[in-house]
Amino acid sequence: MRLKICGLTQTGDIEILRGLPVDFVGLWHGIDGGHANLSLAELSRLAAAARAAREPAGRLEPVLVTFLNTVAPLCRAVDESGVRWVQLHGFQTPALVHALRGALPAGTRIVKVLHVRGERCVERPVIRAYETAGVDCFLMDTVAADGRVGSTGQPLDAATTLSLVQEVNRPFFLAGGISADNHAVHQAAILDERFFGIDVDSNARDADRRLCPARIAAISRRWTSCGPTTARPTTAGAKTIEQRGGDHGQRVR
Numbered sequence: 300m301r302l303k304i305c306g307l308t309q310t311g312d313i314e315i316l317r318g319l320p321v322d323f324v325g326l327w328h329g330i331d332g333g334h335a336n337l338s339l340a341e342l343s344r345l346a347a348a349a350r351a352a353r354e355p356a357g358r359l360e361p362v363l364v365t366f367l368n369t370v371a372p373l374c375r376a377v378d379e380s381g382v383r384w385v386q387l388h389g390f391q392t393p394a395l396v397h398a399l400r401g402a403l404p405a406g407t408r409i410v411k412v413l414h415v416r417g418e419r420c421v422e423r424p425v426i427r428a429y430e431t432a433g434v435d436c437f438l439m440d441t442v443a444a445d446g447r448v449g450s451t452g453q454p455l456d457a458a459t460t461l462s463l464v465q466e467v468n469r470p471f472f473l474a475g476g477i478s479a480d481n482h483a484v485h486q487a488a489i490l491d492e493r494f495f496g497i498d499v500d501s502n503a504r505d506a507d508r509r510l511c512p513a514r515i516a517a518i519s520r521r522w523t524s525c526g527p528t529t530a531r532p533t534t535a536g537a538k539t540i541e542q543r544g545g546d547h548g549q550r551v552r
């Protein structure tokens with residue numbers, strides 16, 4: 300199981316995560332007004348620091364997390380920062396994914412968020428279109444009742460999530476208020492062969508919103524202990540990121 304921690308803003312955050320079982324770090328860019336939004340220069344600096352910190356363990360892959368929904372600024376962010384994972388956290392369309400797939404450097408991984416509001420996922424009707432357009436991985440996250448997107452700290456509806464899991468043909472992350480104590484409601488999703496990892500913001504932090512190593516370690520321990528312990532084959536047509544030529548995460552913990 301991979302662990303992604305989101306919303307880093309300074310190199311000190313990377314130092315905190317060194318030595319923890321963290322595989323991906325989320326760096327925000329193009330999230331206007333977001334409290335962890337980074338300029339292009341800051342994104343590039345932190346992405347370089349994460350890459351430098353990940354050797355030799357192979358962890359801390361930087362992920363661009365963004366609401367950007369046009370090709371040119373997205374490509375510019377990828378080119379200038381050197382990130383090779385892009386998390387489209389807004390309501391970007393399959394057409395944009397298709398255009399991006401053609402424009403981004405080969406090997407760039409595209410993660411598309413599926414927004415879950417109660418029992419509803421607005422992207423459900425176009426999941427197949429996203430896959431055809433070139434999405435490598437999905438990420439299910441909660442939309443709050445008031446419409447807030449990202450870092451809601453609110454858990455996904457488990458039954459709705461499982462129904463999405465059964466629909467996707469790509470690996471997926473779970474997000475939304477993930478903590479050390481709420482893995483059990485997602486047990487069926489965790490045991491699915493496409494389960495790739497979890498993405499955490501709120502509960503990785505203390506009351507002052509500082510990254511908290513003890514909390515992160517506890518989340519990793521609990522979610523790892525309830526997941527599969529060995530790699531398993533995928534279903535027909537459900538290629539893993541590794542099978543699609545991924546360069547990250549050959550290991551299964």
Ligand SMILES: O=C(O)c1ccccc1N[C@@H]1O[C@H](COP(=O)(O)O)[C@@H](O)[C@H]1O
Nearest residue numbers: 305449450451452474475476499500501
């Ligand atoms: O963290 C944010 O504020 C944020 C803003 C815009 C896009 C994504 C954001 N974070 C993502 O929120 C989820 C879950 O966070 P939480 O654990 O529920 O607080 C995660 O996917 C982050 O990547």
